[in-house]
Amino acid sequence: MAEPSWISLTTDYGLTDGFVAACHGVIGRLAPQARVIDVTHLIPPADVRRGAAVLAQTVPYLPWGVHVAVVDPGVGTRRRGIAVATEGGLLVGPDNGLLVEAAEALGGIDRVVELSSPGWLAPQVSRTFHGRDVFAPVAARLATGSPLADAGPAVDPADLVRLTPPTVRVTAGVLTAEISIVDQFGNVQLAAExxxxxxxxxxxxxxxxxxxxxxxxxxxxxxxxVVYVDSADRVAVAVNGGRAVDLLAVRVGDLLTVTGGWG
Incomplete structure:
Protein backbone atom coordinates (compact mmCIF):
# COMPACT_ATOMS: atom_id res chain seq x y z
CA MET A 1 0.00 0.00 0.00
CA ALA A 2 1.42 3.39 -0.99
CA GLU A 3 2.07 5.91 1.76
CA PRO A 4 -0.52 8.66 1.43
CA SER A 5 0.72 12.23 1.22
CA TRP A 6 -2.69 13.81 0.51
CA ILE A 7 -5.60 14.44 2.85
CA SER A 8 -9.03 15.57 1.65
CA LEU A 9 -11.71 17.19 3.81
CA THR A 10 -15.47 17.04 3.20
CA THR A 11 -17.70 18.53 5.90
CA ASP A 12 -20.87 20.45 6.73
CA TYR A 13 -18.90 22.94 8.84
CA GLY A 14 -19.53 25.96 6.63
CA LEU A 15 -17.09 28.83 6.19
CA THR A 16 -18.18 31.38 8.78
CA ASP A 17 -16.61 29.74 11.85
CA GLY A 18 -13.14 28.44 12.66
CA PHE A 19 -13.99 24.73 12.46
CA VAL A 20 -12.28 24.06 9.13
CA ALA A 21 -9.19 26.04 10.14
CA ALA A 22 -8.92 24.05 13.37
CA CYS A 23 -8.89 20.77 11.41
CA HIS A 24 -6.27 22.17 9.05
CA GLY A 25 -4.23 23.25 12.04
CA VAL A 26 -4.27 19.82 13.67
CA ILE A 27 -3.19 18.21 10.41
CA GLY A 28 -0.48 20.83 9.91
CA ARG A 29 0.97 20.21 13.36
CA LEU A 30 1.03 16.41 13.06
CA ALA A 31 1.69 15.97 9.34
CA PRO A 32 3.28 19.20 8.04
CA GLN A 33 4.30 17.57 4.76
CA ALA A 34 0.78 16.40 3.91
CA ARG A 35 -1.12 18.35 1.28
CA VAL A 36 -4.78 19.07 1.99
CA ILE A 37 -7.63 19.29 -0.53
CA ASP A 38 -10.86 20.91 0.63
CA VAL A 39 -13.59 19.09 -1.27
CA THR A 40 -16.37 21.18 0.25
CA HIS A 41 -17.47 22.45 3.64
CA LEU A 42 -20.91 23.45 2.42
CA ILE A 43 -22.77 20.15 2.72
CA PRO A 44 -26.17 21.10 4.17
CA PRO A 45 -25.97 20.69 7.96
CA ALA A 46 -26.48 17.07 9.09
CA ASP A 47 -27.33 15.93 5.53
CA VAL A 48 -25.48 12.62 5.62
CA ARG A 49 -26.98 11.40 2.34
CA ARG A 50 -25.84 14.51 0.47
CA GLY A 51 -22.38 14.23 2.02
CA ALA A 52 -22.14 10.58 1.03
CA ALA A 53 -23.11 11.34 -2.57
CA VAL A 54 -20.67 14.23 -2.95
CA LEU A 55 -17.85 12.23 -1.37
CA ALA A 56 -18.46 9.15 -3.52
CA GLN A 57 -18.60 11.18 -6.72
CA THR A 58 -15.39 13.07 -5.90
CA VAL A 59 -12.87 10.68 -4.34
CA PRO A 60 -12.21 8.63 -7.51
CA TYR A 61 -10.63 11.77 -9.01
CA LEU A 62 -8.44 12.66 -6.03
CA PRO A 63 -4.86 11.49 -5.42
CA TRP A 64 -4.34 8.35 -3.37
CA GLY A 65 -4.56 9.49 0.23
CA VAL A 66 -6.69 9.85 3.32
CA HIS A 67 -10.21 11.20 2.81
CA VAL A 68 -11.81 12.70 5.91
CA ALA A 69 -15.57 13.25 5.86
CA VAL A 70 -17.51 14.79 8.73
CA VAL A 71 -21.28 15.11 8.49
CA ASP A 72 -22.02 13.87 11.93
CA PRO A 73 -25.33 14.66 13.65
CA GLY A 74 -24.63 11.78 16.08
CA VAL A 75 -21.33 13.23 17.35
CA GLY A 76 -20.82 12.49 21.03
CA THR A 77 -23.20 9.53 21.05
CA ARG A 78 -22.32 5.84 20.91
CA ARG A 79 -21.80 5.94 17.14
CA ARG A 80 -18.29 4.81 16.22
CA GLY A 81 -15.52 6.71 14.56
CA ILE A 82 -13.96 4.53 11.87
CA ALA A 83 -11.20 4.32 9.30
CA VAL A 84 -11.79 2.29 6.15
CA ALA A 85 -9.06 0.88 3.92
CA THR A 86 -9.77 0.44 0.21
CA GLU A 87 -7.66 -0.20 -2.85
CA GLY A 88 -7.99 3.45 -3.83
CA GLY A 89 -7.36 5.16 -0.50
CA LEU A 90 -8.30 5.47 3.16
CA LEU A 91 -11.52 6.98 4.52
CA VAL A 92 -11.93 8.46 7.98
CA GLY A 93 -15.17 9.62 9.61
CA PRO A 94 -18.25 8.59 11.56
CA ASP A 95 -19.92 5.21 11.17
CA ASN A 96 -23.25 6.64 10.03
CA GLY A 97 -23.31 5.59 6.38
CA LEU A 98 -21.28 8.57 5.18
CA LEU A 99 -18.24 6.59 4.00
CA VAL A 100 -19.66 3.40 2.52
CA GLU A 101 -20.55 4.60 -0.98
CA ALA A 102 -17.18 6.31 -1.29
CA ALA A 103 -15.44 3.10 -0.21
CA GLU A 104 -17.27 1.23 -2.94
CA ALA A 105 -16.26 3.90 -5.46
CA LEU A 106 -12.62 3.35 -4.43
CA GLY A 107 -12.73 -0.37 -5.11
CA GLY A 108 -14.59 -1.77 -2.11
CA ILE A 109 -13.91 -2.18 1.60
CA ASP A 110 -10.76 -4.11 2.52
CA ARG A 111 -10.50 -3.41 6.26
CA VAL A 112 -12.21 -1.29 8.91
CA VAL A 113 -10.99 -0.23 12.34
CA GLU A 114 -12.72 1.63 15.15
CA LEU A 115 -10.85 4.78 16.17
CA SER A 116 -10.20 4.17 19.85
CA SER A 117 -6.42 4.16 20.45
CA PRO A 118 -5.80 7.08 22.85
CA GLY A 119 -2.42 7.96 21.35
CA TRP A 120 -4.07 8.64 18.01
CA LEU A 121 -6.58 11.16 19.34
CA ALA A 122 -6.36 14.60 20.91
CA PRO A 123 -5.35 14.54 24.60
CA GLN A 124 -8.86 15.74 25.44
CA VAL A 125 -11.64 14.84 23.01
CA SER A 126 -14.57 17.24 22.82
CA ARG A 127 -17.99 15.63 22.77
CA THR A 128 -19.07 17.88 19.89
CA PHE A 129 -15.97 18.36 17.69
CA HIS A 130 -14.64 14.99 16.62
CA GLY A 131 -13.50 16.46 13.31
CA ARG A 132 -10.76 18.31 15.18
CA ASP A 133 -10.09 15.85 18.01
CA VAL A 134 -10.57 12.42 16.39
CA PHE A 135 -10.72 12.44 12.61
CA ALA A 136 -8.07 15.07 11.81
CA PRO A 137 -5.37 13.58 14.08
CA VAL A 138 -6.11 10.06 12.83
CA ALA A 139 -5.86 11.25 9.22
CA ALA A 140 -2.58 13.00 9.93
CA ARG A 141 -1.05 9.89 11.47
CA LEU A 142 -2.21 7.73 8.57
CA ALA A 143 -0.79 10.27 6.12
CA THR A 144 2.61 9.97 7.76
CA GLY A 145 2.59 6.19 7.38
CA SER A 146 1.37 4.94 10.78
CA PRO A 147 -0.26 1.50 10.43
CA LEU A 148 -4.04 1.45 10.23
CA ALA A 149 -4.18 -1.46 12.69
CA ASP A 150 -2.69 0.76 15.40
CA ALA A 151 -5.68 3.14 15.27
CA GLY A 152 -8.01 0.67 16.98
CA PRO A 153 -9.63 -2.76 16.84
CA ALA A 154 -10.89 -4.32 13.64
CA VAL A 155 -14.55 -3.95 12.71
CA ASP A 156 -16.51 -6.40 10.58
CA PRO A 157 -17.40 -4.48 7.39
CA ALA A 158 -20.82 -6.15 7.46
CA ASP A 159 -21.55 -4.31 10.73
CA LEU A 160 -21.11 -0.81 9.28
CA VAL A 161 -24.11 1.49 9.20
CA ARG A 162 -25.45 1.83 5.67
CA LEU A 163 -27.85 4.38 4.27
CA THR A 164 -31.15 3.21 2.86
CA PRO A 165 -30.70 2.97 -0.93
CA PRO A 166 -32.35 5.86 -2.77
CA THR A 167 -35.56 5.13 -4.64
CA VAL A 168 -35.17 4.26 -8.32
CA ARG A 169 -38.10 2.61 -10.12
CA VAL A 170 -38.65 1.79 -13.77
CA THR A 171 -42.20 0.83 -14.68
CA ALA A 172 -44.09 0.87 -17.97
CA GLY A 173 -43.09 4.15 -19.56
CA VAL A 174 -41.99 5.89 -16.35
CA LEU A 175 -38.67 6.39 -14.56
CA THR A 176 -39.12 7.50 -10.96
CA ALA A 177 -35.99 8.41 -9.04
CA GLU A 178 -34.99 10.27 -5.92
CA ILE A 179 -33.17 13.57 -6.28
CA SER A 180 -29.70 13.09 -4.81
CA ILE A 181 -27.95 16.42 -5.50
CA VAL A 182 -28.88 19.92 -6.60
CA ASP A 183 -25.71 21.75 -7.60
CA GLN A 184 -25.06 25.49 -7.39
CA PHE A 185 -26.25 25.95 -10.97
CA GLY A 186 -29.65 24.51 -10.08
CA ASN A 187 -29.08 21.30 -12.02
CA VAL A 188 -30.99 18.37 -10.54
CA GLN A 189 -29.19 15.03 -10.29
CA LEU A 190 -31.22 11.85 -9.84
CA ALA A 191 -30.05 8.65 -8.17
CA ALA A 192 -30.71 6.79 -11.44
CA GLU A 193 -27.74 5.56 -13.48
CA VAL A 226 -32.92 19.06 -20.98
CA VAL A 227 -32.51 15.56 -19.51
CA TYR A 228 -28.96 14.24 -19.85
CA VAL A 229 -26.28 12.01 -18.34
CA ASP A 230 -24.08 14.12 -16.06
CA SER A 231 -20.38 13.84 -15.25
CA ALA A 232 -21.11 11.32 -12.47
CA ASP A 233 -23.02 9.05 -14.90
CA ARG A 234 -26.35 9.92 -13.32
CA VAL A 235 -29.58 11.06 -14.94
CA ALA A 236 -29.85 14.82 -14.48
CA VAL A 237 -32.17 17.64 -15.46
CA ALA A 238 -31.10 21.18 -16.34
CA VAL A 239 -32.48 24.36 -17.86
CA ASN A 240 -30.44 25.94 -20.63
CA GLY A 241 -29.56 29.29 -19.09
CA GLY A 242 -31.70 28.76 -16.00
CA ARG A 243 -32.24 26.67 -12.89
CA ALA A 244 -34.09 23.38 -13.13
CA VAL A 245 -34.58 23.21 -9.37
CA ASP A 246 -36.65 26.41 -9.50
CA LEU A 247 -38.63 25.49 -12.60
CA LEU A 248 -39.54 22.07 -11.20
CA ALA A 249 -40.01 23.36 -7.62
CA VAL A 250 -38.20 20.36 -6.13
CA ARG A 251 -35.53 19.68 -3.52
CA VAL A 252 -33.11 16.91 -2.55
CA GLY A 253 -34.97 13.78 -1.47
CA ASP A 254 -38.04 14.42 -3.63
CA LEU A 255 -39.09 11.85 -6.22
CA LEU A 256 -38.99 13.00 -9.84
CA THR A 257 -40.66 11.27 -12.77
CA VAL A 258 -39.39 11.09 -16.35
CA THR A 259 -42.00 9.69 -18.72
CA GLY A 260 -41.50 8.03 -22.08
CA GLY A 261 -39.53 5.32 -23.80
CA TRP A 262 -40.32 2.07 -21.99
CA GLY A 263 -42.92 -0.35 -23.25
Missing amino acids: GGLLDPLPDTVVVAGHVAVRGRTFADANPGAL
Whole structure:
Protein backbone atom coordinates (compact mmCIF):
# COMPACT_ATOMS: atom_id res chain seq x y z
CA MET A 1 0.00 0.00 0.00
CA ALA A 2 1.42 3.39 -0.99
CA GLU A 3 2.07 5.91 1.76
CA PRO A 4 -0.52 8.66 1.43
CA SER A 5 0.72 12.23 1.22
CA TRP A 6 -2.69 13.81 0.51
CA ILE A 7 -5.60 14.44 2.85
CA SER A 8 -9.03 15.57 1.65
CA LEU A 9 -11.71 17.19 3.81
CA THR A 10 -15.47 17.04 3.20
CA THR A 11 -17.70 18.53 5.90
CA ASP A 12 -20.87 20.45 6.73
CA TYR A 13 -18.90 22.94 8.84
CA GLY A 14 -19.53 25.96 6.63
CA LEU A 15 -17.09 28.83 6.19
CA THR A 16 -18.18 31.38 8.78
CA ASP A 17 -16.61 29.74 11.85
CA GLY A 18 -13.14 28.44 12.66
CA PHE A 19 -13.99 24.73 12.46
CA VAL A 20 -12.28 24.06 9.13
CA ALA A 21 -9.19 26.04 10.14
CA ALA A 22 -8.92 24.05 13.37
CA CYS A 23 -8.89 20.77 11.41
CA HIS A 24 -6.27 22.17 9.05
CA GLY A 25 -4.23 23.25 12.04
CA VAL A 26 -4.27 19.82 13.67
CA ILE A 27 -3.19 18.21 10.41
CA GLY A 28 -0.48 20.83 9.91
CA ARG A 29 0.97 20.21 13.36
CA LEU A 30 1.03 16.41 13.06
CA ALA A 31 1.69 15.97 9.34
CA PRO A 32 3.28 19.20 8.04
CA GLN A 33 4.30 17.57 4.76
CA ALA A 34 0.78 16.40 3.91
CA ARG A 35 -1.12 18.35 1.28
CA VAL A 36 -4.78 19.07 1.99
CA ILE A 37 -7.63 19.29 -0.53
CA ASP A 38 -10.86 20.91 0.63
CA VAL A 39 -13.59 19.09 -1.27
CA THR A 40 -16.37 21.18 0.25
CA HIS A 41 -17.47 22.45 3.64
CA LEU A 42 -20.91 23.45 2.42
CA ILE A 43 -22.77 20.15 2.72
CA PRO A 44 -26.17 21.10 4.17
CA PRO A 45 -25.97 20.69 7.96
CA ALA A 46 -26.48 17.07 9.09
CA ASP A 47 -27.33 15.93 5.53
CA VAL A 48 -25.48 12.62 5.62
CA ARG A 49 -26.98 11.40 2.34
CA ARG A 50 -25.84 14.51 0.47
CA GLY A 51 -22.38 14.23 2.02
CA ALA A 52 -22.14 10.58 1.03
CA ALA A 53 -23.11 11.34 -2.57
CA VAL A 54 -20.67 14.23 -2.95
CA LEU A 55 -17.85 12.23 -1.37
CA ALA A 56 -18.46 9.15 -3.52
CA GLN A 57 -18.60 11.18 -6.72
CA THR A 58 -15.39 13.07 -5.90
CA VAL A 59 -12.87 10.68 -4.34
CA PRO A 60 -12.21 8.63 -7.51
CA TYR A 61 -10.63 11.77 -9.01
CA LEU A 62 -8.44 12.66 -6.03
CA PRO A 63 -4.86 11.49 -5.42
CA TRP A 64 -4.34 8.35 -3.37
CA GLY A 65 -4.56 9.49 0.23
CA VAL A 66 -6.69 9.85 3.32
CA HIS A 67 -10.21 11.20 2.81
CA VAL A 68 -11.81 12.70 5.91
CA ALA A 69 -15.57 13.25 5.86
CA VAL A 70 -17.51 14.79 8.73
CA VAL A 71 -21.28 15.11 8.49
CA ASP A 72 -22.02 13.87 11.93
CA PRO A 73 -25.33 14.66 13.65
CA GLY A 74 -24.63 11.78 16.08
CA VAL A 75 -21.33 13.23 17.35
CA GLY A 76 -20.82 12.49 21.03
CA THR A 77 -23.20 9.53 21.05
CA ARG A 78 -22.32 5.84 20.91
CA ARG A 79 -21.80 5.94 17.14
CA ARG A 80 -18.29 4.81 16.22
CA GLY A 81 -15.52 6.71 14.56
CA ILE A 82 -13.96 4.53 11.87
CA ALA A 83 -11.20 4.32 9.30
CA VAL A 84 -11.79 2.29 6.15
CA ALA A 85 -9.06 0.88 3.92
CA THR A 86 -9.77 0.44 0.21
CA GLU A 87 -7.66 -0.20 -2.85
CA GLY A 88 -7.99 3.45 -3.83
CA GLY A 89 -7.36 5.16 -0.50
CA LEU A 90 -8.30 5.47 3.16
CA LEU A 91 -11.52 6.98 4.52
CA VAL A 92 -11.93 8.46 7.98
CA GLY A 93 -15.17 9.62 9.61
CA PRO A 94 -18.25 8.59 11.56
CA ASP A 95 -19.92 5.21 11.17
CA ASN A 96 -23.25 6.64 10.03
CA GLY A 97 -23.31 5.59 6.38
CA LEU A 98 -21.28 8.57 5.18
CA LEU A 99 -18.24 6.59 4.00
CA VAL A 100 -19.66 3.40 2.52
CA GLU A 101 -20.55 4.60 -0.98
CA ALA A 102 -17.18 6.31 -1.29
CA ALA A 103 -15.44 3.10 -0.21
CA GLU A 104 -17.27 1.23 -2.94
CA ALA A 105 -16.26 3.90 -5.46
CA LEU A 106 -12.62 3.35 -4.43
CA GLY A 107 -12.73 -0.37 -5.11
CA GLY A 108 -14.59 -1.77 -2.11
CA ILE A 109 -13.91 -2.18 1.60
CA ASP A 110 -10.76 -4.11 2.52
CA ARG A 111 -10.50 -3.41 6.26
CA VAL A 112 -12.21 -1.29 8.91
CA VAL A 113 -10.99 -0.23 12.34
CA GLU A 114 -12.72 1.63 15.15
CA LEU A 115 -10.85 4.78 16.17
CA SER A 116 -10.20 4.17 19.85
CA SER A 117 -6.42 4.16 20.45
CA PRO A 118 -5.80 7.08 22.85
CA GLY A 119 -2.42 7.96 21.35
CA TRP A 120 -4.07 8.64 18.01
CA LEU A 121 -6.58 11.16 19.34
CA ALA A 122 -6.36 14.60 20.91
CA PRO A 123 -5.35 14.54 24.60
CA GLN A 124 -8.86 15.74 25.44
CA VAL A 125 -11.64 14.84 23.01
CA SER A 126 -14.57 17.24 22.82
CA ARG A 127 -17.99 15.63 22.77
CA THR A 128 -19.07 17.88 19.89
CA PHE A 129 -15.97 18.36 17.69
CA HIS A 130 -14.64 14.99 16.62
CA GLY A 131 -13.50 16.46 13.31
CA ARG A 132 -10.76 18.31 15.18
CA ASP A 133 -10.09 15.85 18.01
CA VAL A 134 -10.57 12.42 16.39
CA PHE A 135 -10.72 12.44 12.61
CA ALA A 136 -8.07 15.07 11.81
CA PRO A 137 -5.37 13.58 14.08
CA VAL A 138 -6.11 10.06 12.83
CA ALA A 139 -5.86 11.25 9.22
CA ALA A 140 -2.58 13.00 9.93
CA ARG A 141 -1.05 9.89 11.47
CA LEU A 142 -2.21 7.73 8.57
CA ALA A 143 -0.79 10.27 6.12
CA THR A 144 2.61 9.97 7.76
CA GLY A 145 2.59 6.19 7.38
CA SER A 146 1.37 4.94 10.78
CA PRO A 147 -0.26 1.50 10.43
CA LEU A 148 -4.04 1.45 10.23
CA ALA A 149 -4.18 -1.46 12.69
CA ASP A 150 -2.69 0.76 15.40
CA ALA A 151 -5.68 3.14 15.27
CA GLY A 152 -8.01 0.67 16.98
CA PRO A 153 -9.63 -2.76 16.84
CA ALA A 154 -10.89 -4.32 13.64
CA VAL A 155 -14.55 -3.95 12.71
CA ASP A 156 -16.51 -6.40 10.58
CA PRO A 157 -17.40 -4.48 7.39
CA ALA A 158 -20.82 -6.15 7.46
CA ASP A 159 -21.55 -4.31 10.73
CA LEU A 160 -21.11 -0.81 9.28
CA VAL A 161 -24.11 1.49 9.20
CA ARG A 162 -25.45 1.83 5.67
CA LEU A 163 -27.85 4.38 4.27
CA THR A 164 -31.15 3.21 2.86
CA PRO A 165 -30.70 2.97 -0.93
CA PRO A 166 -32.35 5.86 -2.77
CA THR A 167 -35.56 5.13 -4.64
CA VAL A 168 -35.17 4.26 -8.32
CA ARG A 169 -38.10 2.61 -10.12
CA VAL A 170 -38.65 1.79 -13.77
CA THR A 171 -42.20 0.83 -14.68
CA ALA A 172 -44.09 0.87 -17.97
CA GLY A 173 -43.09 4.15 -19.56
CA VAL A 174 -41.99 5.89 -16.35
CA LEU A 175 -38.67 6.39 -14.56
CA THR A 176 -39.12 7.50 -10.96
CA ALA A 177 -35.99 8.41 -9.04
CA GLU A 178 -34.99 10.27 -5.92
CA ILE A 179 -33.17 13.57 -6.28
CA SER A 180 -29.70 13.09 -4.81
CA ILE A 181 -27.95 16.42 -5.50
CA VAL A 182 -28.88 19.92 -6.60
CA ASP A 183 -25.71 21.75 -7.60
CA GLN A 184 -25.06 25.49 -7.39
CA PHE A 185 -26.25 25.95 -10.97
CA GLY A 186 -29.65 24.51 -10.08
CA ASN A 187 -29.08 21.30 -12.02
CA VAL A 188 -30.99 18.37 -10.54
CA GLN A 189 -29.19 15.03 -10.29
CA LEU A 190 -31.22 11.85 -9.84
CA ALA A 191 -30.05 8.65 -8.17
CA ALA A 192 -30.71 6.79 -11.44
CA GLU A 193 -27.74 5.56 -13.48
CA GLY A 194 -27.26 7.23 -16.83
CA GLY A 195 -27.95 4.07 -18.82
CA LEU A 196 -31.62 4.32 -17.87
CA LEU A 197 -31.90 7.16 -20.38
CA ASP A 198 -30.95 4.93 -23.32
CA PRO A 199 -34.51 3.81 -24.20
CA LEU A 200 -35.96 7.32 -24.03
CA PRO A 201 -37.20 9.19 -27.10
CA ASP A 202 -35.92 12.62 -28.04
CA THR A 203 -38.78 14.33 -26.19
CA VAL A 204 -39.83 13.36 -22.66
CA VAL A 205 -41.94 14.73 -19.84
CA VAL A 206 -40.32 15.58 -16.49
CA ALA A 207 -42.80 16.14 -13.66
CA GLY A 208 -45.32 17.46 -16.17
CA HIS A 209 -42.82 19.64 -18.10
CA VAL A 210 -41.75 18.85 -21.66
CA ALA A 211 -37.99 18.28 -21.97
CA VAL A 212 -35.55 17.17 -24.63
CA ARG A 213 -33.12 14.31 -24.13
CA GLY A 214 -29.69 15.70 -24.89
CA ARG A 215 -25.98 15.40 -24.23
CA THR A 216 -25.37 18.93 -22.96
CA PHE A 217 -27.26 22.03 -21.87
CA ALA A 218 -27.33 23.73 -25.27
CA ASP A 219 -29.27 20.81 -26.77
CA ALA A 220 -32.36 22.53 -25.32
CA ASN A 221 -33.62 25.94 -26.39
CA PRO A 222 -32.79 28.81 -24.00
CA GLY A 223 -35.01 28.49 -20.94
CA ALA A 224 -36.06 24.93 -21.81
CA LEU A 225 -35.47 21.67 -19.95
CA VAL A 226 -32.92 19.06 -20.98
CA VAL A 227 -32.51 15.56 -19.51
CA TYR A 228 -28.96 14.24 -19.85
CA VAL A 229 -26.28 12.01 -18.34
CA ASP A 230 -24.08 14.12 -16.06
CA SER A 231 -20.38 13.84 -15.25
CA ALA A 232 -21.11 11.32 -12.47
CA ASP A 233 -23.02 9.05 -14.90
CA ARG A 234 -26.35 9.92 -13.32
CA VAL A 235 -29.58 11.06 -14.94
CA ALA A 236 -29.85 14.82 -14.48
CA VAL A 237 -32.17 17.64 -15.46
CA ALA A 238 -31.10 21.18 -16.34
CA VAL A 239 -32.48 24.36 -17.86
CA ASN A 240 -30.44 25.94 -20.63
CA GLY A 241 -29.56 29.29 -19.09
CA GLY A 242 -31.70 28.76 -16.00
CA ARG A 243 -32.24 26.67 -12.89
CA ALA A 244 -34.09 23.38 -13.13
CA VAL A 245 -34.58 23.21 -9.37
CA ASP A 246 -36.65 26.41 -9.50
CA LEU A 247 -38.63 25.49 -12.60
CA LEU A 248 -39.54 22.07 -11.20
CA ALA A 249 -40.01 23.36 -7.62
CA VAL A 250 -38.20 20.36 -6.13
CA ARG A 251 -35.53 19.68 -3.52
CA VAL A 252 -33.11 16.91 -2.55
CA GLY A 253 -34.97 13.78 -1.47
CA ASP A 254 -38.04 14.42 -3.63
CA LEU A 255 -39.09 11.85 -6.22
CA LEU A 256 -38.99 13.00 -9.84
CA THR A 257 -40.66 11.27 -12.77
CA VAL A 258 -39.39 11.09 -16.35
CA THR A 259 -42.00 9.69 -18.72
CA GLY A 260 -41.50 8.03 -22.08
CA GLY A 261 -39.53 5.32 -23.80
CA TRP A 262 -40.32 2.07 -21.99
CA GLY A 263 -42.92 -0.35 -23.25
